[in-house]
Amino acid sequence: MRPTRHLGRPGRRRRHPKVGPDLRAAYCARVYRHLSDFRQTVSNYHLDHLQYLETEAIHIMREVAGEFERPALLFSGGKDSICLLRLAEKAFRPAEIPLPFLNVDTGHHFPELNEFRDRRARELGGKLIVRKVEDAIAAGIAQPAPGEVSRNRLQIPTLLAAIEEFRFDCCIGGARRDEEKARAKERFFSYRDSFGQWDPKSQRPEIWNLYNARLNPGENMRVFPLSNWTEMDVWEYIRQEKLEVPSIYFSHRRTCVRRQGQWLPANDIQPPKPNEEVRELTVRVRTIGDIISTGLVESPAATVDDIIAEIAAARVTERGSRADDKASEAAMEDRKKAGYF
Numbered sequence: 001m002r003p004t005r006h007l008g009r010p011g012r013r014r015r016h017p018k019v020g021p022d023l024r025a026a027y028c029a030r031v032y033r034h035l036s037d038f039r040q041t042v043s044n045y046h047l048d049h050l051q052y053l054e055t056e057a058i059h060i061m062r063e064v065a066g067e068f069e070r071p072a073l074l075f076s077g078g079k080d081s082i083c084l085l086r087l088a089e090k091a092f093r094p095a096e097i098p099l100p101f102l103n104v105d106t107g108h109h110f111p112e113l114n115e116f117r118d119r120r121a122r123e124l125g126g127k128l129i130v131r132k133v134e135d136a137i138a139a140g141i142a143q144p145a146p147g148e149v150s151r152n153r154l155q156i157p158t159l160l161a162a163i164e165e166f167r168f169d170c171c172i173g174g175a176r177r178d179e180e181k182a183r184a185k186e187r188f189f190s191y192r193d194s195f196g197q198w199d200p201k202s203q204r205p206e207i208w209n210l211y212n213a214r215l216n217p218g219e220n221m222r223v224f225p226l227s228n229w230t231e232m233d234v235w236e237y238i239r240q241e242k243l244e245v246p247s248i249y250f251s252h253r254r255t256c257v258r259r260q261g262q263w264l265p266a267n268d269i270q271p272p273k274p275n276e277e278v279r280e281l282t283v284r285v286r287t288i289g290d291i292i293s294t295g296l297v298e299s300p301a302a303t304v305d306d307i308i309a310e311i312a313a314a315r316v317t318e319r320g321s322r323a324d325d326k327a328s329e330a331a332m333e334d335r336k337k338a339g340y341f
Helices: 021-043 049-067 079-092 111-124 133-138 155-166 231-241 304-313 331-338
Strands: 071-074 101-105 128-132 170-172 189-192 220-223 252-259 262-265 278-284
Touching (some): 049 079, 049 170, 071 079, 079 111, 079 231, 101 111, 101 155, 111 128, 133 155, 262 278
Parallel strands (some): 071 101, 101 128, 170 220
């Protein structure tokens, strides 16, 4: 066998500097510390509650981007859609978010909400598509009933017309199962027929996180990545990610009118009647809809931590303050069957 040759000059051995016992001990301690940290990192695969919900929602968003040709994200500026935007950033950045933002404006929105919606879309560099109920009424797409003031029902034909106009085959929404009993029946991938209608009996099974996204021409899908989230989860995620939300979620002074057993914002669309109680109160909103149907709760909550503490002690559901859900026992389910979000 040929003798082993040393690196460097031929015939000379490389000399290593002598290492003292103190330096050797410090070096060994440092290596041991790094190895201990590495073992602790790779051996702990546990995800906390919010991390699990986040990874589940990101997986669903990427599934939508991979399965559908023309998906859109429903963005109103509310707390749930704010979380959706943050999840979309995590799912697709540093690339552009491959979803336009779609909003149906009833014309009765809180001004603070619309301002936040437009500004947040500009900050993200996304394409914001706004379709107004007023335009749908003028075009004959939406037909208000005689004496009907609320435009909640009129969002349905306006949304369906926008889906047909842009040929969206999927719309991502921020609905959650804990909000209302009709939404508790929803799957992550909510199938809608060619008329945009929802039938709970025709929904598809979702086994082992496998989703059936196949559609026939004219059909579409509504996808809800936040289905397993609760109101508390949403606010804890907002705190964790330091997300900005519209100011009306926090306590503020507002003129309120007592109507249908709750405080509603006083407004020019449906002004207070002579026999209705009107007071100046410190209130906030838990869920946002039309300015004429969004109930206000008396609250001193001025920070996200205050809101989380308030929710932990609450005994009324978040949509218990929405007047439009009290039209009938099945008000939400009836709207969903007609094509609602």
